[in-house]
Amino acid sequence: MWYLWLALILMLLFIVASLAVKVVKQYEQGVLFRLGKVIGVRQAGLTVIIPFVDVLNRVSLRIVTMPIQSQGIITRDNVSVDVSAVAYYRIVDAEKSVVAIENVGAAINQIAQTTLRKVVGQHTLDETLSETDRINIDIKTILDVATEDWGVQVTLVELKDIQLPDSMKRAMARQAEAEREKRAKIIAAEGEALAADALGSAADIMMAHPLALQLRNLQTLVELGVDKNSTVVFRAPLMSTIGELGTFLARENNAAAAVAPPTASRDVTPVVNGMPLTTTTPYTTG
Numbered sequence: 001m002w003y004l005w006l007a008l009i010l011m012l013l014f015i016v017a018s019l020a021v022k023v024v025k026q027y028e029q030g031v032l033f034r035l036g037k038v039i040g041v042r043q044a045g046l047t048v049i050i051p052f053v054d055v056l057n058r059v060s061l062r063i064v065t066m067p068i069q070s071q072g073i074i075t076r077d078n079v080s081v082d083v084s085a086v087a088y089y090r091i092v093d094a095e096k097s098v099v100a101i102e103n104v105g106a107a108i109n110q111i112a113q114t115t116l117r118k119v120v121g122q123h124t125l126d127e128t129l130s131e132t133d134r135i136n137i138d139i140k141t142i143l144d145v146a147t148e149d150w151g152v153q154v155t156l157v158e159l160k161d162i163q164l165p166d167s168m169k170r171a172m173a174r175q176a177e178a179e180r181e182k183r184a185k186i187i188a189a190e191g192e193a194l195a196a197d198a199l200g201s202a203a204d205i206m207m208a209h210p211l212a213l214q215l216r217n218l219q220t221l222v223e224l225g226v227d228k229n230s231t232v233v234f235r236a237p238l239m240s241t242i243g244e245l246g247t248f249l250a251r252e253n254n255a256a257a258a259v260a261p262p263t264a265s266r267d268v269t270p271v272v273n274g275m276p277l278t279t280t281t282p283y284t285t286g
């Protein structure tokens with residue numbers, strides 16, 4: 001019978017050893033209570049406690065992702081929006097997180113919701129949409145102050161989603177369309193101003209050189225004559241313009257011939273746009 005008692009003793013020793021030896025993981029710290037009183041914080045590794053006397057509470061030091069559920073918030077300009085966010089926090093003091101508050105995760109979730117409502121309610125809708133970084137920093141600062149006594153550090157807060165009413169979405173779409181139309185009209189007006197300046201400069205040049213205006217008229221006729229089926233009717237003064245142009249070209253050619261060395265004489269006929277200009281003697285009747 002003695003071996004039965006030995007087996008029983010060994011079994012009791014094994015049970016006591018399993019209760020006395022605890023393992024704290026690398027990302028944890030253990031808060032050790034002895035008869036209900038905190039006697040210290042145990043780091044990662046093997047820890048021996050007194051069974052039925054000591055209690056070891058393990059606390060994770062990893063960063064926790066906590067979603068902040070969407071809630072209806074009225075902004076400073078009386079617009080109702082649904083805002084949701086996400087917060088990241090970690091425990092930096094294991095003893096405070098166990099002793100100072102019962103459920104640190106639930107407490108941070110509740111205070112994060114109230115802080116989100118408070119901060120967003122202090123801003124207008126435009127500020128909420130355009131200054132999310134400043135809102136995130138404000139929420140994080142308030143949460144850091146509130147959770148300092150709990151041994152918690154809030155590392156990051158981000159607004160995740162902002163839902164607008166349908167009427168507000170339509171109003172913003174109309175506003176964006178009107179803004180685009182305004183920019184288009186401004187660009188068109190600037191183009192008209194530049195074109196007017198260019199036309200004014202061209203008019204000044206043509207006033208200083210009347211022959212340039214006549215050449216432009218002839219160029220216009222050539223452009224209109226591209227279509228073989230077109231018929232162009234122009235006023236009689238244009239014929240005098242053509243005659244003056246022929247006279248000018250003949251004078252220029254005579255001046256060039258006078259400067260150049262003498263060569264075999266030949267008739268020079270002015271040519272405009274590939275067509276020779278000929279002078280006609282008006283026929284008069286007695």
